[in-house]
Amino acid sequence: MSGSNWDDLKARVGSGVVMIVIAGVGVWLGGIWFHALIAAACGIMIWELVCMLDPARKQSQYALAAAAGLASFVAVYLPVGISLLVLLVPSLLGLARLQKGKTTYAVFAALILLAGYGMMGLRDDFGLVWIFWLLLVVIATDVAGYFAGRMIGGPKLWPRVSPKKTWSGAIAGWLSAAVVGGIFASITGAGFGLVLISIIVSMASQMGDIAESAIKRRAGVKDSSALIPGHGGLLDRFDGMLGAALFILLVGLLVGFPPGAG
Known part of the structure; x- marks a missing residue:
């Protein structure tokens, strides 16, 4: 192991603890507090997205971030059909205001807001147990992938898009997610079935991570921003959660959720 592999560990742990405390309090309180936390996170991630894709459009960065935060907060209180239309408004505004990366912005912005909406719905409709399950699956995937990738290394998962991701890290993430799924199943x-769902959620989390890596690679940046020491930006930290939440939203629409729970 080279020392450089672990240079960011102290900063990552410190920032991670702070984020876990903030997220934990928001999840525990639920209701309007959790909605406001998710809406703020969506707004910040949209700001980071615009900064990466069209950095010269300073006013649009803040305008679209505000629109995204407001849409996220309002949508959860509206009927489903109307809420989905509201969540698409920031994407449409971006098409009108941005000069670069319009299509990428519109698609990814919609996914961010839909993921946030899915997380709010999961907490509101199914309570603490299932939102904690989702959080722990994503955290276990990320932590296991981080340590396995640095300790074991080996072949890269998709070097052209995400040069640091390894197959060992990906597999370790799946196994860790399976353990979390087994605990919650009991x-x-x-x-x-929850074990299998947890593994697929882990895969969806990793796909969210890779999708954001592709955007950063296209934009020529290392991190989405420098807001979080050791982690980069909020989008760097929550890209996996976006993929996982979108998958759960889809599962809920197709087969119902929680899977097999009494």
């Missing part, structure tokens, strides 16, 4: 009575 607690909730959801059955073995």
Whole structure:
């Protein structure tokens, strides 16, 4: 192991603890507090997205971030059909205001807001247990991938898009997610299917990470911003959660959720 592999560990741990405390309080309180936390996170991630894709458009960065935060907060209180239309408004505004990366922005902005909406719905409709399950699956995937990738290394998962991601890290993430799924299956009575769902959620989390890496590579930046020491930006930290939340939103629409729970 080279020392450079672990240079960011102290900063990552410190920032990670702070983020876990903030997220934990928001999740625990639920309701308007959790909605406001997710809406703020969506607004910040949209700001980072615009900064990467069209850095010269300073006013648009803040305008679109504000629109995204407001849309995210309002949508959860509206009927589903109307809420989905509201969540698309920031994407449409971006098409009108941006000069570069319009299509990438419109698609990714919509995914960010839909993921935020899915997380709010999961907390509102199914309570603490299932939102904590989702958070722990994503955290376990990220932590296991980080340590396995640096300790084991090996072949790269997709070097052209995300040069640091390894197959060892990806597989370690799946195994860790399976353990989390097994624990929650025994607690909730959801059955073995939850283990499989947890592994797929882990994969979706990794795909969210890779998708954001592709945007950064296209923009020629290392991090989405420098807001979080050791982690980069909020989008760098929550890209996996976006992929996982989108998958859960889709699962809920197609087959219902929680899977097999009484």
